[in-house]
Amino acid sequence: GAVVSQHPSRVICKSGTSVKIECRSLDFQATTMFWYRQFPKQSLMLMATSNEGSKATYEQGVEKDKFLINHASLTLSTLTVTSAHPEDSSFYICSARMGGNNEKLLFGSGTQLSVL
Amino acid sequence: AQKITQTQPGMFVQEKEAVTLDCTYDTSDQSYGLFWYKQPSSGEMIFLIYQGSYDEQNATEGRYSLNFQKARKSANLVISASQLGDSAMYFCAMREGRRRDDKIIFGKGTRLHILP
Numbered sequence: 001g002a003v004v005s006q007h008p009s010r011v012i013c014k015s016g017t018s019v020k021i022e023c024r025s026l027d028f029q030a031t032t033m034f035w036y037r038q039f040p041k042q043s044l045m046l047m048a049t050s051n052e053g054s055k056a057t058y059e060q061g062v063e064k065d066k067f068l069i070n071h072a073s074l075t076l077s078t079l080t081v082t083s084a085h086p087e088d089s090s091f092y093i094c095s096a097r098m099g100g101n102n103e104k105l106l107f108g109s110g111t112q113l114s115v116l
Numbered sequence: 117a118q119k120i121t122q123t124q125p126g127m128f129v130q131e132k133e134a135v136t137l138d139c140t141y142d143t144s145d146q147s148y149g150l151f152w153y154k155q156p157s158s159g160e161m162i163f164l165i166y167q168g169s170y171d172e173q174n175a176t177e178g179r180y181s182l183n184f185q186k187a188r189k190s191a192n193l194v195i196s197a198s199q200l201g202d203s204a205m206y207f208c209a210m211r212e213g214r215r216r217d218d219k220i221i222f223g224k225g226t227r228l229h230i231l232p
Contacts, residue, residue, distance in 0.1 A: 032217040043207065044161075044222045051217060091159060095220075103149055103168065103211075105220055107161035 002028040004096050006108025013084055014116055021079045021111045023094035029074040030096035034105070035067075038091040047092075050077040084115040119143065120210050120223035128229045135195040137226050139208030142189065145169075150191040151209040151220065152182065154202075161207075167191060203230045 003026045013019050023033055031052045036044040048069050049057045056069035066088075068080040077096075081088050093110040097103070121140045129135045141150065152164040167175045167182045175182040183192040195202055208223040 034219065036222075043224045046219055046221060049217055049219055057217075093159075093161065095161070103151075103166045104163050105151065105209075106163070107153075110159045110161075112159075 002026065002098055002106060004030075004094060004106045004108040006094055006111060008111055009109060010112045010114075012114045012116065015085055016083055019081045019084055019113060021081075021092055021094070021113075023077045023079070023096075023108050025075045025096050025106075028096075028098055030077070031074060031099070033071060033077040033094055033096045035069060035077075035079050036093045036095065038093060038110075040091075044093065047079075052077075081113065084113070086115045089113055089115045118223075119212075119221050120208050122208055122223040122226050124226045125224070126227045126229070128231055129198055130231050131200060132197055135198050135202070135228065136183070137193040137195075137206050137208075137228065139191045139193065139223060140189055141191060141208075141210050143210065143212050145212045147212075147214045149211040149214075150182070150184070151211070152180070152191075152193045153207045153209060153222075155205040155207065155225075157204070164206075165193065198230050200230050200232060203228060 005024045007022050033050040035047045038044050047062045050069045050071040052071045071077040095105050095107045148169045150167045154162040165175050165177045165180045165182050167184050174184050179196045181194045205225045205227050207225045209220050211220045
């Protein structure tokens with residue numbers, strides 16, 4: 001069935017390095033994907049909307065150069081955290097709407113990023 | 117102003133009792149959708165139920181039902197016959213509009229504890 005696959009599930013990196021997170025739609029095409037960030041015991045905050053073949057739409061306060069989003073195909077969107085710092089440590093989770101008459105928003109399993 | 121308000125940060129309920137989780141929303145759109153998601157400690161986001169603004173009947177999915185009061189702008193989740201496995205964080209969310217790339221925003225969540 002339709003699933004959103006997100007990798008890696010956990011990553012630990014040194015400050016200053018870049019980290020790429022992949023989000024794939026399986027068994028369906030996702031022209032739009034959404035990237036959220038979640039701090040411990042808090043809600044999901046929308047970072048950006050990723051559209052296949054065009055530039056992502058970022059929410060207010062989210063640095064475009066810091067969080068690079070690429071949606072090169074109908075099944076893959078990537079989020080790259082550039083020059084990561086400890087304050088970027090968070091749970092990142094992607095999602096995609098199944099489309100058609102199906103309103104369900106499917107989520108990936110999330111990526112726990114820890115920057116040392 | 118918050119678009120989605122969940123006023124219960126935490127709830128404790130005895131197993132097998134029914135639970136109502138509150139959610140109110142704020143929108144001036146005529147077309148919108150309301151969602152409930154469950155997030156266990158593993159972090160995954162599990163879709164529970166969806167209600168469209170034009171749906172006349174309250175949505176139901178197994179033990180979950182959505183009490184949709186359009187005039188009051190409330191979309192409470194009702195869980196019948198609660199189980200220990202229902203212990204988790206529950207988020208109410210809203211999509212304004214009907215386009216595929218219309219973003220979905222989340223409330224702060226309610227942590228539900230089911231007591232044996």
